[in-house]
Each structure stands twice: as C-alpha cells, then as structure tokens.
Amino acid sequence: GAVVSQHPSWVICKSGTSVKIECRSLDFQATTMFWYRQFPKQSLMLMATSNEGSKATYEQGVEKDKFLINHASLTLSTLTVTSAHPEDSSFYICSAPKPGRWTGELFFGEGSRLTVL
C-alpha cells in the first residue's frame, strides 16, 4: 500500500551546520506534502505545506530562510534546517494526503529526530 518514508530517522549535528531531511512517497505521487515539528510532550506543529513545482507555504512564525523546503518531484520533498542551533532540536515529521479523492486521510512518515549539539 501507499507509504511515506523519511530519511534519516535520526541525526546529530554540530551547531551551525545544515541538515537535510528527505520525505518520499512510495508507490504514489504527492503534489502536496506537509512538514511538522514536534517537541517532547507536545502536539505536532505544522511548519509548512510543500507544493510540487512551486514555493512552499510557511506557517506564521516559521522562518522560510532557515527551514528550506524543496518539492522538486512528485515523490520527494526535502526539508533543510540551515545553520542549526540547539533550539532546533526536535522531531520532524512529514505527511502526504492519501491519493485520490480527498477524504482527510494523511500518510505520515516515521519521523526524523534532530539533535543539535
């Protein structure tokens, strides 16, 4: 069945470096993908909506120059955390709508845990 896969599952980096997280839709095409961030014991916070072939739509308060989103193909969206700092340490999750007629169902990736030292 349709699956969304993220890579890497976890990453540790030094402060000031950039980290790229990939989100792939397997066996289906996703013109839209959503990126979320989740801190411990908190809900998922929508960061941006990634649109294939166009610029991402960022939520209020999310720095687009810091969290670069590229949706270059119908099966891949990437989130790059630029010049990462310890406060960017979080669990990042992507999702894509179930293909076909919209019913509200989203397929989620496994999540990527970022730790910035």
Place this chain on the structure above:
Amino acid sequence: LAKTTQPISMDSYEGQEVNITCSHNNIATNDYITWYQQFPSQGPRFIIQGYKTKVTNEVASLFIPADRKSSTLSLPRVSLSDTAVYYCLVGDNNNDMRFGAGTRLTVKP
C-alpha cells in the same frame, strides 16, 4: 486558533470501552473528520475518518452527530498497547492540516 478541542488526558483499564470526544464547532461544510494515533517517537497513524453519522472499521467507531460540531472516537475493549496520543483533525482539500493538542490515553492493567 485551534480548530479542534479534546480532553488533554484520559485513563482507562484493559478491556474497557474508551470514548474520546472532539469539539469542532467551526467545521466547514466540506471538512472531513479524521482521527490519528501516535506512539512516542513515531509518526501518527490513521485510525478512522468520517463525514457524518457513524463509521466503523476493524479498530474503532466514529460517531458524528447531525450538526457535526463534535465527533466521538470509540475504542472497544482497549489493551495496554492502546496507550498513545489520539488526535482529531478536520480539514478540506489538503489545506489547513493543523493538529490540536490531542488526548493522551493511558490504559492501565
């Protein structure tokens, strides 16, 4: 503003039925209601979705009253492995996919 409101936490015991209600007073005509389950350090997993009335699948039932301003997720005979956070989400056409606070369900032996 959050589109949904749920209880922050609930406790239950193994074998009991658990009902979690979500309020969505401003639901739009085209919005669907979906529920997700999330375990620690994992992405959410789809449980059930509906538009109106009652929906049942192999894991849960979803009750939606006629005015659609709320919905209730019903988990029959919960087990310890059902301990998780449950989120309801309302949305239309891939837009505005924002999560509320969710309900942390703890199932005790």
